[in-house]
Amino acid sequence: MSEYEYEGDGQDTPVWAVFGDLMAALVGIFVLLLVWTLGLQVELTRSLQDEVALREAEQQRRMELEQALADPLTSNRITLRDGRIGISGQLLFGLNSAALQPEGQALIASLAAPLAHYLSQTDHLLMVSGFTDDLPIHTDNRVFTDNWELSAQRALTVTRALVDAGLSRELVFASAFAEQQPIAPNSDADNRARNRRVEIAPVPRTPRTEQEPAG
Template structure:
């Protein structure tokens, strides 16, 4: 009888050992899956946090710009859409001219100080863009070849004026778009007037330019 019991115990021992090994393997697999899930959740959480941080930075940038432009915005002399400062061409220039009108000169002078402070605080640069309507420059005006030429000269005029009024020359540049990228239909005078505009858009300073500026400063 005793021999039979010992035989049963010996025969059942490998089964429990195999079952234990199987449970260990299953536990290891479960742990690996759990670690993978936790890792994926952490990556997703990090991405979401980074996206929220970027949105907060952008919101702060726009709020700072709105504060810098509070007075001219309240007076309706400028617009601010998606971080771009828009100024109607009629405020700055007479038709088919790149010479600043007194109102435009005064407006740019009032913007230069806040913009310079904003740039210093944010380490950004300004792109000054000139735009026209789709009508060609009058034949009697030999000063400009076409709308590209007119928009380029207007952008340069605004850029130079901002520099004279205190915006660092290294933090502003001009761009011309002619009649491209209209904001309204050119089928009416009101629409064409809206398309004749200058936009001032802050943007991140290119890293290469920032590094070059740092090297020049150290070299001096």
């Protein structure tokens, strides 16, 4: 058998065919990556649009709440920052007392309806927080042993007043911070008066797990 005939009988795959298969595979991978990238971009765009819509809706609700509270805001009986309503302790309570004064009682009652409307549009609860200054309770005070008890009872008093005014008890709870988290240095009487306050703030509702009992 001649050398020419031997070479002619070979069954080797042509190089161009292998190259074509490789290019087809690369094109397929590129198409898959392109489809995945476009899908990811669409999903990110949709998520961004949803987030923007949620933020705009929340901003609208806060603006409506601010409009509903225009009277006490204008008269400086309350403050409203980042959705938190701040009320001076001097307006609500007497010195070392957790009993609402008449003006404070009327103010809390006027807040119940706007807050209930706000909560009806969100999945939030209201946290009523009590704060004091850094001065200890007078030793002759037989009702409260320290600022923790005083701030807790004041928060509970406001919470009950909101419920009595029509707010669902399932939507509000009380918390106490005593002299913690002051909004001004406790360096003089004016700053201490600012720190003696009650704040009402919306907080996200904690999702209930399937195993958690409802009662």
